[in-house]
Amino acid sequence: MKNRAVSLHSSSDVPLIEAVDLRKDYIIGEVVIPAVRGASLRVMRGQFVAIMGPSGSGKSTFMHLLGCLDKPTSGTYCLNGVEVSRLDDDELAEIRNRQIGFVFQTYNLLPRMTALENVMLPMTYAGVPRRERLSRAQYYLERVGLADRMHHYPTQLSGGEQQRVAIARALCNDPILILSDEPTGNLDTRTGEEIMALFQDLHRDGRTIVLVTHEPDIARHCERIVRFRDGRVVADQPVTDRLDARAVLATL
Amino acid sequence: MLVLEMLRVAWTSIFANKLRSALTTLGVLIGVADIIAVFAIVQGARQRQLEMIQQMGANIVQVFPGQRRRGAVWAGIGSVQSLVPSDLEAVKKNSNGLIVDACGEVRRTVQAVYRGKNTGTFVSGVTANYPALRAFRVERGRFFTDKEDQAMLRVAVLGQTVVTSLFGAEANPVGKTIRINGVPFQVIGVLAKKGATGWIDYDDMIMVPLRTAMYRLFGTDYLSGISVQIVRNDLVVAGMQEIERILRKAHRLPPSKENDFILRAQAEWEQLAEQSSWLFTVLALSIAGVSLVVGGIGIMNIMLVSVAERTREIGIRKAVGARSSDIQLQFLLEAVTLSVFGGILGIALGFGASYVVGALTGWTMLITPLAVVVAFLFSASVGIFFGYYPARKAAMLEPVEALRYE
Numbered sequence: 004m005k006n007r008a009v010s011l012h013s014s015s016d017v018p019l020i021e022a023v024d025l026r027k028d029y030i031i032g033e034v035v036i037p038a039v040r041g042a043s044l045r046v047m048r049g050q051f052v053a054i055m056g057p058s059g060s061g062k063s064t065f066m067h068l069l070g071c072l073d074k075p076t077s078g079t080y081c082l083n084g085v086e087v088s089r090l091d092d093d094e095l096a097e098i099r100n101r102q103i104g105f106v107f108q109t110y111n112l113l114p115r116m117t118a119l120e121n122v123m124l125p126m127t128y129a130g131v132p133r134r135e136r137l138s139r140a141q142y143y144l145e146r147v148g149l150a151d152r153m154h155h156y157p158t159q160l161s162g163g164e165q166q167r168v169a170i171a172r173a174l175c176n177d178p179i180l181i182l183s184d185e186p187t188g189n190l191d192t193r194t195g196e197e198i199m200a201l202f203q204d205l206h207r208d209g210r211t212i213v214l215v216t217h218e219p220d221i222a223r224h225c226e227r228i229v230r231f232r233d234g235r236v237v238a239d240q241p242v243t244d245r246l247d248a249r250a251v252l253a254t255l
Numbered sequence: 256m257l258v259l260e261m262l263r264v265a266w267t268s269i270f271a272n273k274l275r276s277a278l279t280t281l282g283v284l285i286g287v288a289d290i291i292a293v294f295a296i297v298q299g300a301r302q303r304q305l306e307m308i309q310q311m312g313a314n315i316v317q318v319f320p321g322q323r324r325r326g327a328v329w330a331g332i333g334s335v336q337s338l339v340p341s342d343l344e345a346v347k348k349n350s351n352g353l354i355v356d357a358c359g360e361v362r363r364t365v366q367a368v369y370r371g372k373n374t375g376t377f378v379s380g381v382t383a384n385y386p387a388l389r390a391f392r393v394e395r396g397r398f399f400t401d402k403e404d405q406a407m408l409r410v411a412v413l414g415q416t417v418v419t420s421l422f423g424a425e426a427n428p429v430g431k432t433i434r435i436n437g438v439p440f441q442v443i444g445v446l447a448k449k450g451a452t453g454w455i456d457y458d459d460m461i462m463v464p465l466r467t468a469m470y471r472l473f474g475t476d477y478l479s480g481i482s483v484q485i486v487r488n489d490l491v492v493a494g495m496q497e498i499e500r501i502l503r504k505a506h507r508l509p510p511s512k513e514n515d516f517i518l519r520a521q522a523e524w525e526q527l528a529e530q531s532s533w534l535f536t537v538l539a540l541s542i543a544g545v546s547l548v549v550g551g552i553g554i555m556n557i558m559l560v561s562v563a564e565r566t567r568e569i570g571i572r573k574a575v576g577a578r579s580s581d582i583q584l585q586f587l588l589e590a591v592t593l594s595v596f597g598g599i600l601g602i603a604l605g606f607g608a609s610y611v612v613g614a615l616t617g618w619t620m621l622i623t624p625l626a627v628v629v630a631f632l633f634s635a636s637v638g639i640f641f642g643y644y645p646a647r648k649a650a651m652l653e654p655v656e657a658l659r660y661e
Contacts, residue, residue, distance in 0.1 A: 067655050070574075072573075072574060072654045072655050072658070073653075073654070073655045092578070092579060093578045093579070093580070096573065096576055096577060096578040096579075096581075097576065097578075099573075099574060099575065099576045099654075100575065100576020100577075101576070105574055105575070107574075107658070111567075111570075111571045111574070111658065112571075113568055113571060113572075115267055115268070115271060124572070124575055125575040125576050127257060127260050128257070128572075128575065128576040128577050128578075128581060129576065130257065172575065176576075
C-alpha cells in the first residue's frame with residue numbers, strides 16, 4: 004500500500020494514461036496485420052472514459068495494451084508517469100497486479116474457486132497476508148452487494164453476480180486504473196444497468212475508469228467517448244446527455 | 256505463503272481428476288515400491304551373510320583346492336583335487352605359534368532317507384573340532400569325537416531343515432537311524448538353527464566324521480577345504496603366509512609353479528558379499544529406474560494435458576498479476592505433488608511387499624531409512640524433471656493469447 008501513497012502523491016496534472024502513437028501488429032505466418040495503427044490517448048486521474056468502435060476497429064487490442072496484457076509494437080505508453088512500454092514481463096505482471104484492475108466481458112473467474120477465493124487471488128500474488136486478504140475480499144464483496152454469496156462457486160452465480168465478483172477482484176488491490184472490456188456484453192439490460200451503477204459509484208469515489216463498449220447507451224454512462232476506427236482514434240468528445248444508472252433502473 | 260496457496264491449488268486440481276491422477280502416479284508408485292522391496296531383500300541378505308561371516312570369526316582362514324589352469328583358462332575353484340588329510344596335519348604341526356587349530360571338511364550332495372521319507376541335502380564330513388572353529392552349536396544330543404572320527408563310525412549330526420524333512424518339525428531324531436546314500440547312520444545330535452542368508456540355507460546339512468565321509472561314504476582321498484584358526488586377528492596376513500609356506504612345502508611346489516590351493520580370509524568374504532549385494536542393488540535399481548522413467552513420462556503427459564485444459568486459467572492468473580515464475584512454480588509443484596504422492600504410496604506398498612515376501616520365503620528383509628529416503632528423493636526428482644517442460648510451457652503463455660483460448 005505504500006507505493007499507492009507515493010503514486011497518489013504525484014501531481015494531478017500528470018496524466019494517468021499518456022499513450023502516444025501506439026501501434027500493434029500481429030504477424031500471422033508472413034502476413035502483418037496491424038490491429039492498432041498509431042493511436043494516442045490521454046486520460047486524467049478521475050475520468051470515466053468509454054472507448055467505442057465497430058468490431059475489428061482495434062479497441063480491444065488497445066485496451067489490452069493499456070492493461071499491460073500485451074506489449075505495443077511501437078509507440079510509448081506512460082501509466083502514472085512510468086513508461087511501461089519499456090518494462091519487462093515480471094514488471095508488467097506487477098503493474099497488472101497492483102496498478103490495474105481488469106473486468107472482462109466473460110468475467111474470467113476461476114471455476115474451482117469460490118467468489119471469496121477468486122477475489123483473494125490478486126492479493127495472493129501481491130503477497131498480502133491471508134488474514135488481510137480475507138477481510139479485504141469480504142469488504143469488496145459486500146460493497147458489490149454479494150455479502151450472502153461469498154462461498155458460492157461461479158457456476159452457482161448468475162451472470163450479473165459473476166461480474167460483480169470480477170469487479171470486487173479488480174478492486175481488491177486498490178488499483179489506480181480500472182479497465183473493462185464490454186462489461187455488460189453478456190448481460191441483460193437491467194443487470195447491465197446495475198453493473199453500470201456500480202461503475203458510476205466507483206467513479207464518484209474518484210476512481211479512473213476506461214471501458215470498451217459498442218453500445219451507445221452504455222457509453223452514455225461515462226463522461227467522455229473516444230471513438231476508434233481502423234486502429235486509430237477518430238473522435239474524442241465529452242458526453243452531453245449523461246445517463247445516471249440508478250435513475251435508469253428506477254424506470255425499468 | 257504463496258507456495259502454500261499453490262500447493263492447495265495443486266491438490267484441488269489433482270483431486271478434481273481422481274482417476275486420472277491415480278493412474279498417472281501408478282508408474283512412480285511401482286518404481287518406488289520396487290526400490291523399497293529390492294533394497295529390503297538385498298540388504299536383508301547382506302546383513303545375514305555378514306553376520307554368518309562374522310560368526311565364523313575374523314581370525315579364520317579358509318583353504319580351498321586350487322584351480323587348474325589350461326593356458327589362460329581357469330577351470331574354477333575345486334577343479335583340482337590337491338588337499339589331503341596330511342596337509343591338515345602339516346598345518347596343525349608347523350604352526351610357529353601363529354596357527355591355533357585347523358579342521359578339514361569334505362562336502363557333497365547326498366540323498367538322506369528315514370522310513371521312506373527322503374531328502375536331497377549336503378553331507379559335510381568334518382573333524383571333531385569343526386563346531387568350535389566355525390561357530391556351529393549343538394542343540395540336542397552331542398557332536399562326535401576324535402575317537403569316533405578315527406574309528407570311522409557311522410554317526411551323524413543333523414541340521415534343522417533335515418530334521419524337519421525327515422522327521423517332521425519339533426521331532427527328536429537322536430538315536431534314530433537314517434540312511435545316507437544307502438549307508439545307515441545313527442543320529443547322535445541336532446545342530447542349532449543358523450538360518451538362511453536368502454540364497455543359502457545353513458540348516459540344510461548333515462555332519463558326519465571326516466574319515467567316515469571320505470572312506471565309507473564317498474571313497475575319496477581329498478578334502479573340499481581346510482579352515483585354519485589364526486592366533487590373533489591382526490596376525491591373519493602373517494598366518495596366511497605361513498599356511499602358504501607349509502602347503503607349498505607339503506605339495507613340493509618348486510618356486511616356478513603357482514599355488515595349487517587358494518587362501519581366503521574373512522575380510523575377503525565380506526568384500527565378496529558387499530560386491531554381490533551391490534551388483535543386485537544396481538540391477539534392481541536399473542529396473543526401478545525404467546519404471547520411474549515410464550512413470551515420469553506419464554506425469555509429463557498428464558501435465559501437458561492439464562496445461563492445455565487450463566490455458567484460460569493461466570491467462571486469468573497472469574491478467575491479475577501472476578508472474579511467469581509463479582505459473583511455472585505452480586505447475587511444477589503440481590507435478591511434484593503427483594509424483595511424491597505416488598512415491599509415498601509406493602513406499603507403503605514396498606513395505607507391504609517386503610513383509611509378504613519375508614513371510615513367504617523366510618528371508619530376512621531389512622528396510623533401511625536410506626532406502627526410504629532414496630525412494631522418496633527419486634520420486635520427487637522424477638516430478639521435477641518431467642514436470643519442468645510442461646510447467647515451462649504454461650509459464651511462457653502470453654496472457655492475451657491464453658485469455659482468448661476457449
